[in-house]
Amino acid sequence: xxxxxxxxxxxxxxxxxxxxxxxxxxxxxxxxxxxxxxxxxxxxxxxxxxxxxxxxxxxxxxxxxxxxxxxxxxxxxxxxxxxxxxxxxxxxxxxxxxxxxxxxxxxxxxxxxxxxxxxxxxxxxxxxxxxxxxxxxxxxxxxxxxxxxxxxxxxxxxxxxxxxxxxxxxxxxxxxxxxxxxxxxxxxxxxxxxxxxxxxxxxxxxxxxxxxxxxxxxxxxxxxxxxxxxxxxxxxxxxxxxxxxxxxxxxxxxxxxxxxxxxxxxxxxxxxxxxxxxxxxxxxxxxxxxxxxxxxxxxxxxxxxxxxxxxxxx
Amino acid sequence: xxxxxxxxxxxxxxxxxxxxxxxxxxxxxxxxxxxxxxxxxxxxxxxxxxxxxxxxxxxxxxxxxxxxxxxxxxxxxxxxxxxxxxxxxxxxxxxxxxxxxxxxxxxxxxxxxxxxxxxxxxxxxxxxxxxxxxxxxxxxxxxxxxxxxxxxxxxxxxxxxxxxxxxxxxxxxxxxxxxxxxxxxxxxxxxxxxxxxxxxxxxxxxxxxxxxxxxxxxxxxxxxxxxxxxxxxxxxxxxxxxxxxxxxxxxxxxxxxxxxxxxxxxxxxxxxxxxxxxxxxxxxxxxxxxxxxxxxxxxxxxxxxxxxxxxxxxxxxxxxxxxxxxxxxxxxxxxxxxxxxxxxxxxxxxxxxxxxxxxxxxxxxxxxxxxxxxxxxxxxxxxxxxxxxxxxxxxxxxxxxxxxxxxxxxxxxxxxxxxxxxxxxxxxxxxxxxxxxxxxxxxxxxxxxxxxxxxxxxxxxxxxxxxxxxxxxxxxxxxxx
Numbered sequence: 001x002x003x004x005x006x007x008x009x010x011x012x013x014x015x016x017x018x019x020x021x022x023x024x025x026x027x028x029x030x031x032x033x034x035x036x037x038x039x040x041x042x043x044x045x046x047x048x049x050x051x052x053x054x055x056x057x058x059x060x061x062x063x064x065x066x067x068x069x070x071x072x073x074x075x076x077x078x079x080x081x082x083x084x085x086x087x088x089x090x091x092x093x094x095x096x097x098x099x100x101x102x103x104x105x106x107x108x109x110x111x112x113x114x115x116x117x118x119x120x121x122x123x124x125x126x127x128x129x130x131x132x133x134x135x136x137x138x139x140x141x142x143x144x145x146x147x148x149x150x151x152x153x154x155x156x157x158x159x160x161x162x163x164x165x166x167x168x169x170x171x172x173x174x175x176x177x178x179x180x181x182x183x184x185x186x187x188x189x190x191x192x193x194x195x196x197x198x199x200x201x202x203x204x205x206x207x208x209x210x211x212x213x214x215x216x217x218x219x220x221x222x223x224x225x226x227x228x229x230x231x232x233x234x235x236x237x238x239x240x241x242x243x244x245x246x247x248x249x250x251x252x253x254x255x256x257x258x259x260x261x262x263x264x265x266x267x268x269x270x271x272x273x274x275x276x277x278x279x280x281x282x283x284x285x286x287x288x289x290x291x292x293x294x295x296x297x298x299x300x301x302x303x304x305x306x307x308x309x310x311x312x313x314x
Numbered sequence: 315x316x317x318x319x320x321x322x323x324x325x326x327x328x329x330x331x332x333x334x335x336x337x338x339x340x341x342x343x344x345x346x347x348x349x350x351x352x353x354x355x356x357x358x359x360x361x362x363x364x365x366x367x368x369x370x371x372x373x374x375x376x377x378x379x380x381x382x383x384x385x386x387x388x389x390x391x392x393x394x395x396x397x398x399x400x401x402x403x404x405x406x407x408x409x410x411x412x413x414x415x416x417x418x419x420x421x422x423x424x425x426x427x428x429x430x431x432x433x434x435x436x437x438x439x440x441x442x443x444x445x446x447x448x449x450x451x452x453x454x455x456x457x458x459x460x461x462x463x464x465x466x467x468x469x470x471x472x473x474x475x476x477x478x479x480x481x482x483x484x485x486x487x488x489x490x491x492x493x494x495x496x497x498x499x500x501x502x503x504x505x506x507x508x509x510x511x512x513x514x515x516x517x518x519x520x521x522x523x524x525x526x527x528x529x530x531x532x533x534x535x536x537x538x539x540x541x542x543x544x545x546x547x548x549x550x551x552x553x554x555x556x557x558x559x560x561x562x563x564x565x566x567x568x569x570x571x572x573x574x575x576x577x578x579x580x581x582x583x584x585x586x587x588x589x590x591x592x593x594x595x596x597x598x599x600x601x602x603x604x605x606x607x608x609x610x611x612x613x614x615x616x617x618x619x620x621x622x623x624x625x626x627x628x629x630x631x632x633x634x635x636x637x638x639x640x641x642x643x644x645x646x647x648x649x650x651x652x653x654x655x656x657x658x659x660x661x662x663x664x665x666x667x668x669x670x671x672x673x674x675x676x677x678x679x680x681x682x683x684x685x686x687x688x689x690x691x692x693x694x695x696x697x698x699x700x701x702x703x704x705x706x707x708x709x710x711x712x713x714x715x716x717x718x719x720x721x722x723x724x725x726x727x728x729x730x731x732x733x734x735x736x737x738x739x740x741x742x743x744x745x746x747x748x749x750x751x752x753x754x755x756x757x758x759x760x761x762x763x764x765x766x767x768x769x770x771x772x773x774x775x776x777x778x779x780x781x782x783x784x785x786x787x788x789x790x791x792x793x794x795x
Binding site: 062063064065077080081082083144145148149150151167169170171172256257258259261262263264265276279280281282283286 | 464609791
C-alpha cells in the first residue's frame with residue numbers, strides 16, 4: 001500500500017513537471033493577468049526592437065522597402081570603420097579622464113557632508129545635486145560659451161594669469177577636457193547621493209575604533225570607509241562606464257555645430273555613431289550592426305568589472 | 315460564484331485597456347516591416363543652415379509688380395485640410411501670401427507646423443518609415459532632397475510640374491528627379507557671393523565699392539592677398555573658416571563652382587580626384603599663415619563676429635538667402651556696413667558662380683489631398699507674383715526664371731548701402747554650373763569629407779591622403795564605384 005502511494009506521488013510530481021510552465025500560469029492566471037501590461041509593453045518596445053534590429057544588422061535596410069540581406073557585409077564593414085572604433089576609444093578615454101576623479105570627489109564630499117560638524121547639511125546636499133536635475137541642453141550651451149576659445153570665460157580668467165589662450169573646443173584634448181568638466185559638474189551630485197546613502201549605513205563606531213587605535217582621519221577614510229563603500233562605488237563605476245560610452249545629450253548640446261562629434265571626432269561616442277548612421281545617413285542596417293557590436297563589447301566590460309571588484313571584496 | 319463573475323469582469327476591463335493600448339501603436343504604424351514601398355519625404359538630421367528668419371525683417375516693402383500669372387482653372391477647386399511642415403512659414407505669412415491663398419481657395423484649411431530644418435527631416439524620416447504621420451506639404455533643402463526621394467516617401471508629381479520644368483533653374487531639378495520622375499518643386503536658388511564689411515575694407519585702405527572688390531577677389535589667390543592685407547593693416551580675420559570643426563560647406567561651394575562634386579554624372583565617387591585635392595589645397599592656403607577666424611558656422615560667437623561694430627570679420631562667402639539672416643537676427647545692427655561682390659573664381663577667367671543650399675516644396679505620398687497640396691505649392695512657387703513678394707522680403711532668389719524681368723531686380727537694397735544686389739544675384743544665378751555635390755548619400759559624404767578636411771587642416775594628414783581615406787570609406791559604405 002505504501003509503495004503504491006509513493007508511486008502515485010512520484011507520478012504527480014512527474015505530471016506537474018511535464019505540465020510545468022503553462023500549468024503554473026493557468027493556476028495563477030489572475031495575478032498574471034494583473035501584471036500582464038508589463039509583458040505586453042516589453043514585447044512591443046523591448047523584445048521586438050531587439051530581435052528586429054538583430055535581423056536588420058544583416059541587411060542594408062534604409063527605412064523603407066524590402067529587407068535585402070547582405071550576409072556579413074555589415075560586420076566586415078565595421079572592422080575597418082575608423083569612426084566606430086574611434087568612438088569606442090573615446091568612451092574609454094573619457095572613462096579614464098573623469099570617472100576616477102568624479103568618484104573620488106563624490107566620496108570626499110559625501111564624507112564631509114556626513115560628518116556631524118557640517119551645518120546646513122540639507123542645503124549643501126541640494127545644491128550639489130541641483131545640476132543633475134537641470135536641463136542638459138541649457139547646461140551644454142552654457143559650457144560651450146564658458147569654454148569658447150576666444151571669448152569664453154575660462155580663457156578670460158586664464159588670461160588674467162597671463163596664460164595663453166587654450167583652444168578648448170577647437171582641439172581634440174581641449175574638447176574632451178571641456179566635456180569632462182560638464183560631466184563632472186552635472187553628475188557629481190548624482191553619484192554623491194548614492195555614496196552618502198552608503199555612508200549612512202556604515203556605523204561610526206568603526207572609524208572611531210580606528211581613531212582610538214591611532215589612525216588619523218585620512219587613514220580612516222582610505223582604510224575603513226572606502227573599503228566598506230565598495231558595493232556602492234562599484235554601482236557608481238559601472239553606471240559611469242556605461243554612461244561615458246552612452247553620452248548623447250551632453251554632446252548634442254555642447255557640440256551641436258558638428259552634430260555632436262566634436263573636432264576631428266574627438267568626443268563621438270558609440271551611441272552617437274549609431275545615431276548618425278541611422279538618422280543622418282539612413283543606413284539602419286549598418287547602424288544595427290554597430291549597435292550589436294557595441295552591446296557585446298560593453299557587456300564584456302561590465303562583466304569584467306563585476307568580476308574584478310567582487311574578487312577584491314573576497 | 316459571485317466573486318468569480320466579478321473577477322471575470324475586472325479581467326475583461328483590464329484586458330480591454332491593455333489591448334487598446336497595444337492597438338493604438340499597431341494601427342498607427344502598420345508598415346514597420348518593409349512591405350510596401352512608400353513614397354514619402356524623410357528627415358535628415360544635420361544642422362542645416364537655412365533656419366527660418368525669426369524676427370520681423372527691416373527690409374523695404376514687397377513690390378508686387380508682376381501680375382498673377384496662373385488663372386484659376388475651370389476644374390472644381392480642391393477642398394479640405396492640408397498639413398505643412400517647414401521653417402520658412404514666415405516668408406509666406408508676413409508677405410500676405412497665406413491670406414491671399416485663403417481668399418482664392420477658401421475651402422482649403424492650412425495647418426502649418428513650424429519645425430527647424432533638423433526637426434523637419436527627423437520627423438519626416440520617422441513618418442515615412444512608419445508609413446503614417448507625414449504632412450501633405452513639406453519643405454526640403456536641395457542638400458537633403460535626393461535622400462528623401464530615395465526613401466520613396468514623396469509623391470510623383472511629374473505631370474503637375476511638367477509646365478515648370480523649362481521655367482526653373484536647370485540645376486535645381488537634379489536632386490528632384492529619380493528614374494525620370496519628378497518629386498519636388500524648386501523654391502529658391504542659392505547663388506553664392508562675397509558679402510563684405512565696407513568699414514573693414516576701408517580701414518584696411520582698400521576700396522569698398524562692389525566692382526572694385528569684385529576685381530580685388532577675382533580668384534581665390536587674389537582673395538587670399540586681400541585677406542592678408544586686411545590682416546596686416548587691421549588685425550581682423552577675413553572670414554570664418556574653422557580648422558578642427560570644419561563643416562565642409564565652403565569646400566563644397568568651391569567644388570560646385572568648378573562643376574565638381576563628390577561624384578560625377580555616372581555616379582562614380584570623385585572625392586579623391588586630383589581636382590578635388592587641388593581645391594582643398596587651394597583653400598588650405600588661408601590657414602597658413604592664418605588669415606581666417608576659427609568660429610564654427612551657426613554658433614553664437616559666429617553671429618557675434620558678423621554683427622560686431624568694431625571687432626568683426628571682413629567677409630563671408632555665402633548664398634543669397636544669407637541676406638535675410640544678416641538683415642534680421644544675425645547682424646541687424648550693421649545696416650549700411652555691408653557690400654556684395656562676386657565670389658572668387660578658382661582660376662583666372664573661370665566661373666564665379668556657385669550654389670549653396672536652396673529649398674523645395676514636396677508632397678508626401680501619404681497625403682490624402684494631393685490636389686489641395688499642389689494648389690498650395692503652385693500658388694506659392696509657380697506664380698511670379700508670389701515668388702517676387704517672398705524674394706523682396708527674404709532674399710530667397712526665385713528659381714522661377716519668369717520673374718527675372720521684374721522691376722524689383724532694379725531696386726536698390728538699403729541694407730547693402732543701396733547697392734543693386736538683385737541684379738548681381740541674377741547675373742550669378744544664370745552661371746551656376748551643374749555639379750554633383752548633393753544626392754542620396756550627401757549626409758554620409760559630407761560627414762566623411764568634413765573629417766578629412768579637419769585632419770588636413772590640423773596637419774594630421776595631407777589633403778590627398780585624407781580625401782583618399784574618406785573616398786574609400788564612402789565607396790565601402792555606399793557601394794558606389
